Amino acid sequence: MSVSGTGEFGLIDRVTARLTSGPTCLLGPGDDAAVIRSPDGRVVASTDVLVEGRHFRRDWSAGADIGHRAAAANLADIAAMGAVPTALLVALCIPPDVTVDWVEALTDGLAAEAALVGASVVGGDMSASPTLTIAVTALGDLGGRAPVVRTGARVGDLVALAGRTGYAAAGYTVLSRGFRTPKLLVEAFRRPEVPYLAGPHAARLGATSMIDVSDGxxxxxGHVATASGVGIDLHRDAFEVPRQMRDAAQALGVDPYTWILGGGDDHALAATFPRAVALPAEWRPVGRVVEGAGVTVDGRPFDGPAGWDHFR
Structure with a gap:
């Protein structure tokens, strides 16, 4: 059945029936607005939009996969502030020929990704549209801590990374060339593995700045360097190239470091820490904060693509 067959309110009923409320949700879907518990007294908020043909393709990814991706892109932003995600609001603009089963699978993916951090989908909106568009707003709680922002990096700080980079970009390249393997890379594009807990942990450790790696x-x-008025130098040897990525890069004629250093959508977390901080295993050093401006690799400008820009 297509969404035009079930109608707006029938579709809303089917979607909300699949959602459960997490511990921070006092009032979920079904009223004019949701009510979310905010013990800290401050709410961290972020929003992101995914457009079919620009951010995802239904012939590359199942509805549940796209739901996971849409949720992860927003939940990672909350974690990058040092906060714990609490809720998601989702607006869907849907072509009338999209099937109800696909929308239900999307809902399941959104809810499952949110549940990984104890959050829930608490409401949203729907509209007909010629282009399938998913707009997500995420909310989070700081737990009494100060937010970790982009302006705090200081010369001498360590630069560290939690999570992986390059996997999703490699998966995108593989899919765009008409292949479906290696599975490790393709699945990384379809469903990012985000180190959500590393964000609040970094805040407790005293991280001086932090950012979600979504664009590369x-x-x-570079945003951190500009906001903090410093330079950042990365160490190329700090980044391991897994065998599947190395093989795919060789087959496709790509330098794998263009994926690792310039590719987005893995939603790793990058942060700076005072040198005295003993980093746990989830955070690995990849560089240092230096005098100057911009980002270099082993002291030199990177000669590959720096990252994603929607309008370039």
């Missing part, structure tokens, strides 16, 4: 490590650390 060099591009996103």
């Amino acid at each position: 490590l060099i591009a996103d650390l």
